Amino acid sequence: MAPHSLLLLTAxxxxxxxxxxxxxxxxxxxxxxxxxxxxxxxxxxxxRRFLALMARARGRSRNLSSRDRxxxxxxxxxxxxxxFAGLVADRFSPVPLPxxxxxxxxxxxx
Numbered sequence: 001m002a003p004h005s006l007l008l009l010t011a012x013x014x015x016x017x018x019x020x021x022x023x024x025x026x027x028x029x030x031x032x033x034x035x036x037x038x039x040x041x042x043x044x045x046x047x048r049r050f051l052a053l054m055a056r057a058r059g060r061s062r063n064l065s066s067r068d069r070x071x072x073x074x075x076x077x078x079x080x081x082x083x084f085a086g087l088v089a090d091r092f093s094p095v096p097l098p099x100x101x102x103x104x105x106x107x108x109x110x
Contacts, residue, residue, distance in 0.1 A: 030091055038084045042075065050075045 042050060053072045057063045064072060086102035100106075 027092065031088055034084060034087055034091065038079050038081075041078055041080070046075055046078070 039047065049071070053064065053068055053075070056068070057072070061069055061072075082104050083102075086097070086104065090097045090102045
């Protein structure tokens with residue numbers, strides 16, 4: 001089956017997919033792949049706990065106890081959101097971004 005016919009078959013089954021331009025679908029796919037690689041930095045138990053905390057918080061950190069907030073912060077830090085944002089920006093930038101922009105400033109030596 002040709003790749004374009006698979007896309008058309010999928011577009012028929014997913015409501016509203018035909019109205020989304022192909023470029024936007026590619027962007028969403030690229031970001032999803034980057035997100036997956038970052039999410040895989042957590043082991044399976046940590047992933048389950050992260051998703052449970054996200055569900056309990058429902059977008060508001062005040063829905064979590066202070067202990068849960070601290071655990072959630074630690075799990076989020078392990079996902080490296082700064083690096084994720086830098087890699088997404090670098091992926092879609094028309095020119096290569098400097099390493100400092102993508103990965104942030106290097107840690108200071110003491």
